Amino acid sequence: MSRLGKQPGERIARDTTVTFTFDGKQVQAHEGDTIASALYAAGQRTFSRSFKYHRRRGLMCVAGQCPNCICAVDGAPGARACTEPAREGITVTHVNATPSLEFDAMRATDIFGGPFTPPGFYYKTFIKPRRLWPLYEKILRNAAGLGKLRKSQPEREWRTEYRRRHADVLVTGGGIAGLNAALAAAQLGADVVLADEGAEPGGQRLIGGEVHEIAALVERVRGAGVEIIDHGSALGYFDGMVPVWQRDTLHQVRAAQHVFATGAIEQPLVFAGNDLPGVMLAGGARRLVSLYAVSPGRRAVVATTSDRGLDAAVALRAAGVQIVAIADLRPDAGDAARALRADGVPVFAGHTVIEARGSKHVDHAVIGAAGIGSGGDEHEFECDLIVVSGGATPASSLLLQAGAESAYDPARGHFALAALPDGLHAAGEVAGAETDETVAWSGELAGLQAAHALGRATDESTARVTELEGLLAQPNAVAIAVAPPVSGEGRGKCFACLCEDVTSKDVHLSIEEGYDSIELSKRYTTVTMGPCQGRMCQLPSVRLMAQETGQSLQQVGTTTARPPWVSVPMGILGGRPVEPAKRSAIHDRHRELGATVKWAGDWRRAYDYGDPEGEALAVNRAAGLIDVSTLGKLIVRGPDAGAFLDRLYPNRFANLKPGRIRYGVISSDAGRIVDDGTICRIDDETFYVTTTSSGAGAVEEWFSWWLADWGDDVQLTDVTQGLSAVNLAGPKAREIMGAVTDLDCSNEAFAYMDGKQARIAGVDCLILRIGFVGEVGYEIHFPSAYGEHVWDALMDAGKPHGLRPFGLEPQRILRLQKMHILVGQDTDSESTPFAAAMPWIVKLDKEDDFIGKWALEHYAQQTPTTALVGFTLPNGHVPTEGAVVVDAAGTPAGQVTSARHSPVLDRTIGMAWVPEALAHDGAKITISDEGVTLVADIQTRPFYDPDGEVLRS
């Protein structure tokens, strides 16, 4: 790699070596290098292929703004080589060129494809014959885009985080203006955050080599208590919140006052071949030299509209680049030009560059007098670098997103800020300051004004504001010429937009076809829609539009500023890839027992232990144990607890005796089923409410919402996480209980729907004798800390009785045998308790009002059109859940909600919504299941133990 001598502001650590690969080749870099600076030092000149024509593109802005150096790092496309740090061992690959960057087959679109690929070519070239569109689409989709995302990424290895930060003042942009603003606001006591895109604050001034002065200023800023977010790109403005992307963190910074010191963007010139590698912005060439000590070329032609290009010429000469000619568009190029002339550099005043020549890289530049197309006063120079500077446009996108307005400034040739809403301040180049002094002053002024808006003014600071306003009111504009819309037309492609390969001709054509406003032309040609987001192409395309339509630039206006201002990986916006998983306290035991673990809502649950039917059979024949810790559990306590539940449920709880349990269905005020569960009265003022597993959170919200509205004397405690629960069920359950507790579990002492508190294996438990699975069952609730202990004790005690653990799937078989509904599976948001065959749950004779009463009174009078019933199938076929129930004419009339093979009954059982006329025992329904037609027998009473004798025994 070749490097220049030591530069005063260089960022590289020359005694270090970092090695990475580019397209398989090893590249040596120093710490502090970017991928692009190291590649450029190693002689790489082509960095990418362009979007449409696959033309070679080289470094241009060296500031992460243009699209020219987009590459893929470790397989992730979209990185900009000129800002992406060179890190040890990374794999960098080119994008958008096949088979290689040097030989790209799609280059044919540039050489032969011109007439076939105008704007809108999808709808012109590829429209006939119509039937081939699917083929065209496939080809076009393959050709489109820059780089390819990996098809799969099983577990995203890249962790991203959100951070929320509330501050008094956010300063966006850490150049001289931003640093001064942050300092001024912080010195008045404001809590200030400064977000800067660069590796270190300093902005444009860093390339001047004043590293020590900047470092001292940054120290003062930090010393004043400012939080500096380096590598922090502001993505947009959202009602006072600015998301700042810093590496793998998205800082959501909300501030009362915003200072935008986002600088200005150096503009390219539009001329023939202006995209050839070797055409570089003045700022880009200077950054290569001063930050990375890399020479951008040997012989340079400079084309400029202001002193920017001349300053670059001086800096490049000092670095040993021969300046063969300077074309300065201004008629009088001023003192800087005279000094260069005196040094023997030919400066052509009133000239600009009209053509870059070369096949793979610039080898000649043609300059000519401004205003001429071809012929006449032309000069051709041999060179390997064309340094261009077409002025600068304020980087005002974030301000415009925040509601600021801009207006065309004919003297500067760009859109300048015209009005700012309250709470917004602009500082530095974005606010129109152009000299070192005014940039610093406007920064300080914006910082003081932001602090003043927060009520932090002092006499001294008020006087300083007046002083600064006076200083800034003095004329201090620098001389600049307005670049022509295009020069050298007819000599080759003149690109207005590098991202999307839009030429001056394309803009012309779009207007000719009627897309004669900037917003229409944008959508048709896609100019400003590429990765640069208009940084390089907004102003050139507006100029072209004005020239073509004869309007003023103010009339043409600009396209709407929208987020994101910086290309950002979707993963950053998505945040940390966490899927919260809840596991019960007994989870590890299930794993040890070989459970198939599956998602059930937020929970990881034991789906089965390898033999769902065998497990179900064990519950019916001997005993089974299931972990039901996922149930929602609420303690409702207080003098009004009974009345509160009476208002929430359609049935009665105030009259429930302590130690007894009742089933309840929660209804909405629309009379629809919301959730269900059991309620045990512990004592006069305490009820223990269980909910479905998936409804736990919603029911707690629902209860606390009504409690907030009604203000009953009730306390609500969600103990879902704090308590574990297991259900021991089966003919042998009582005997097993006898081995683990002193509690009398005889049917006389502990009847069906009793709830008792007792010790099991030494642990205080609440035991509910309920029968979701249809056998004698004890649902045992206890502190989660004892989860494994109680599980183990029960499993040990059950061993002689054939106790088996059973999972969620066998539980579903068992409850279906009893026709116990699953809310959300067998019911939907339209189901009423009447249609779901549970009219007995609704106590319309309750004196007092309850949620759903009025709607349920209405539905009680109606005959539901469909009803939930059971069905059996003789032939062993288990229909898919969701299969359609059809009427005699074959029209859909209902659906299957649950279906299983019952091992204990050895036939297919299920539940379905059927037309009311068929909702009686003995009726037959027709089920159409993915093309198979089945005839099922309706059954309205439970398939297993229909009278509940087993349950109550």
Place this chain on the structure above:
Amino acid sequence: MSFVLECPNCGVREVTDFGFGGEISPRPKERPSFRELNTYNYFRRNVAGVQREWWFHRSGCRAWFIAERDTTTNEVKFTALP
């Protein structure tokens, strides 16, 4: 949409911490007609301007509270426990 709400218990938090309970539509005190019931269940005033609404501090203290908010600007006038 991006703004902050002041939870009466916890203080100022981002709106994404909260659940939205919708505009306050008082439950009828007396037995409503079927039409009134459906209006209560399914219709909202949906004002463009200041309205009172329910909010739930879902990622916080899990309390319901009332806020008055301008739906056109998202400016929150006040928040209070009911």
